[in-house]
Amino acid sequence: MLAAILTYGIILTSCTNEDSPVIPDDEIEAQLKNMTLKEKIGQMFYVRLESLDTTIHWKTYADLQENPMHDLNKTIRDVNAKYPIGGLILYAWNIKDKPQLAKLISDIRALNGKPLLCIDEEGGRIARIAKNENFDVEVIGPMADIGKTGDPKNAYHAGNVIGTYLTKYGFDIDFAPVADVNTNPDNIIIGDRAFSDKPEVAAPMVVSYLQGLKDAGVTGCVKHFPGHGDTKTDTHFGYASTQKTWAEMLQCEMVTFKAGIDWGCQLIMTAHIGTPNVTGSDVPATMSSVILQDKLRGELGYQNIIITDGMEMGAITTQYTSEEAAVNSIKAGVDIVLGPKNFVPAFEAVLKAVEEGTITEERINQSVRRILKMKKQHQG
Numbered sequence: 001m002l003a004a005i006l007t008y009g010i011i012l013t014s015c016t017n018e019d020s021p022v023i024p025d026d027e028i029e030a031q032l033k034n035m036t037l038k039e040k041i042g043q044m045f046y047v048r049l050e051s052l053d054t055t056i057h058w059k060t061y062a063d064l065q066e067n068p069m070h071d072l073n074k075t076i077r078d079v080n081a082k083y084p085i086g087g088l089i090l091y092a093w094n095i096k097d098k099p100q101l102a103k104l105i106s107d108i109r110a111l112n113g114k115p116l117l118c119i120d121e122e123g124g125r126i127a128r129i130a131k132n133e134n135f136d137v138e139v140i141g142p143m144a145d146i147g148k149t150g151d152p153k154n155a156y157h158a159g160n161v162i163g164t165y166l167t168k169y170g171f172d173i174d175f176a177p178v179a180d181v182n183t184n185p186d187n188i189i190i191g192d193r194a195f196s197d198k199p200e201v202a203a204p205m206v207v208s209y210l211q212g213l214k215d216a217g218v219t220g221c222v223k224h225f226p227g228h229g230d231t232k233t234d235t236h237f238g239y240a241s242t243q244k245t246w247a248e249m250l251q252c253e254m255v256t257f258k259a260g261i262d263w264g265c266q267l268i269m270t271a272h273i274g275t276p277n278v279t280g281s282d283v284p285a286t287m288s289s290v291i292l293q294d295k296l297r298g299e300l301g302y303q304n305i306i307i308t309d310g311m312e313m314g315a316i317t318t319q320y321t322s323e324e325a326a327v328n329s330i331k332a333g334v335d336i337v338l339g340p341k342n343f344v345p346a347f348e349a350v351l352k353a354v355e356e357g358t359i360t361e362e363r364i365n366q367s368v369r370r371i372l373k374m375k376k377q378h379q380g
Helices: 002-013 025-033 037-043 061-066 074-082 098-109 143-149 152-169 199-215 246-250 253-263 289-299 322-332 343-355 361-379
Strands: 045-048 087-090 116-119 121-123 222-225 267-270 305-307
Touching: 025 361, 037 045, 037 343, 037 361, 045 343, 098 116, 098 152, 116 361, 121 143, 121 152, 143 152, 143 199, 152 199, 199 253, 222 253, 246 253, 253 267, 267 289, 289 322, 305 361, 322 343, 322 361
Parallel strands: 045 087, 087 116, 222 267, 267 305
Antiparallel strands: none
């Protein structure tokens, strides 16, 4: 393993994020000082379009796909006026064709809170744009196929191609690449989304893909911390866990995540998986201060944004209300709550927690500082 780490270290030195624009701290502090508490909390919510329409009630992803939303209605605008958001994620069922997407993104840009635009566009089977026949873009295959080539330049090409067309169509953030090491052959959710079942192969691929996105003007996101590759079940529908110890993770999953951290990744997405042999409980990593504070921030030294995986996923909704999930994840160290099933109650719960002192405003400020720094790189 030492040789493998040294190998990826050599590659890493030629593929860094040191040239990112430096945003003066006093500029961020001035902006923070002028924000209301609600505006601050809003920056910590990145939601799906449907979350802003409080007339929509759904149970599964299938419900959303059967009722595609392609534009902003009055309810969405009214809800956002009262509950300004920091970001918005679009799914395949929100994207019809180029003219519709251009109009939608233009309207989103004008929303209260100036949300950033996000998408899951990994390549392979997770490709909202590339799998739409109305968009003529280069189709990138599964990351596992790229990993098999053994050449990180192919991962760079994938990230750069995807980043280039995402920038063209108006997106800021791509929730990719997958940094999971797919060590469990029974894994039904990661599979060929991962570059490899070997960390020494996956690590240079992850940083090269990130660099490809960055060079195209898109912020990447390393996911799913602390590693979804050794699980058997799908967190979209229910509980999943890994039985690995932290020592075992350090030799496998953490090799790829540490590569992303050393490169300078701006976003790390949590996994809704239990890690009982690390934390001593079945609490999802998304809500574990041991995983997020002690391990990710403390031991690995990560100082940028922690974003949850979609909080409407079954691993969360079968155990927690939207209110509990939002508050608990922020207490654990999360900066951005992604896709709560019931957005307004989740927002109100965080606001109430701050007003009652359960969460301090300084804790909110810590997250918002990180978010504003990233946001200024895109919006100036």
